[in-house]
Amino acid sequence: MVPWVRTIGEKLKQRLRLDVGREICRQYPLFCFLLLCLSVASLLLNRYIHVLMIFWSFVAGVVTFYCSLGPDSLLPNIFFTIKYKPKQLGLQELFPQGHSCAVCGKVKCKRHRPSLLLENYQPWLDLKISSKVDASLSEVLELVLENFVYPWYRDVTDDESFVDELRITLRFFASVLIRRIHKVDIPSIITKKLLKAAMKHIEVIVKARQKVKNTEFLQQAALEEYGPELHVALRSRRDELHYLRKLTELLFPYILPPKATDCRSLTLLIREILSGSVFLPSLDFLADPDTVNHLLIIFIDDSPPEKATEPASPLVPFLQKFAEPRNKKPSVLKLELKQIREQQDLLFRFMNFLKQEGAVHVLQFCLTVEEFNDRILRPELSNDEMLSLHEELQKIYKTYCLDESIDKIRFDPFIVEEIQRIAEGPYIDVVKLQTMRCLFEAYEHVLSLLENVFTPMFCHSDEYFRQLLRGAESPTRNSKFN
Structure with a gap:
């Protein structure tokens, strides 16, 4: 009978949302006390x-005004919401020059595929x-x-x-991590998330200390005081590792090279290395009381x-020696x-690959300039x-x-x-290109x-794997199998 009554009580408590009412009373004690007094006075002095x-109208006006301007309160917002908009920090571009696309150099390129964005393919550039930090980080990854x-x-x-390949993937992950850390608003995280979590934890510890006499x-x-609000990773060591694995899988689209997630074996290996050998020991170190106090x-x-x-060590490319x-x-x-x-077979495959990437004009430029x-x-x-060469140069330009050209390639301004x-200029000036x-x-x-970006991608x-599987046979003769 007792469990049945307890179950009904829990359901009734959830429907009436008594926990919300208790939280409102805890957050606004003076207002709730005045509201209670006014309610009792209305019941006892209903003649007046x-x-x-007059007092009820005043209270209703105060509540309405507060709800309309306080979107972060526990009470519902019945009017418009006025939120404080923090000052947006100028997000640092991944490349200071503002160049993103590997071909045309535009930050938001709409023509070329996302895999052509340099920050998606080689985030360690610039x-x-x-050198000492680079050597220490390389040593840690070598130990892993x-x-x-x-x-x-x-x-x-x-x-x-x-x-x-695994070294390149780890370098990619570390480079993306550093660039994203540079974009994090640290003061906002500390004031809006870290302090709230710390105060909540202190409150739970104080309540728990009042319930137990022995510190063991x-x-x-x-x-137990956290109850259902306890994070899933704190239930057991196994749950913590499982949570880190799932979290790592969610991060894969952001920390791995394009198309790397298509390889199941590589993603499983990277997941186990990051979750069990990088994230878990790092969190253990950060959660250590000595580390927190320090x-x-x-x-x-x-x-x-x-x-x-000692003098400052020179700057070196990020994890270049490691990779x-x-x-x-x-x-x-x-x-x-x-x-x-x-x-010829490889060249045909390579041109098909460039067509798929929307960059066949890069190869065409090389062939045109060579001719x-x-x-x-x-x-x-x-x-x-000279007139023919001048006309050809005009076509190249x-x-x-030109910025409005769909086949634009990013060059230095002086070029x-x-x-x-x-x-x-006049066509006779074309001969100056012999010495320029x-x-x-x-x-x-x-x-x-072509050599550093598109050839490794190819x-x-x-397209290249089909060439390896079919040998040196011409793709034109096997087009019916495509």
């Missing part, structure tokens, strides 16, 4: 209700840190690989190709730091642009040849340099200015783009 209506990857991987093979049972009493002392202490006795390939053997998954251009250079470097040029000056470096540097820039694309 017309006089008490990211430099102190040595303790959790190499013990079982060396029993399978001595090929370092897979570990090299304080932890269990605090967990951080509080650092934040509170206003004494100036000690002067450095260097250890595998010296030639890999089928690593091609040079020269190899692709020498094989243009072969013609302009002849010893003596006739007027007809309009197609690849565009030099090409524009020759293209808009603008067109040569434009070609080098696009060639570097080596990990479905």
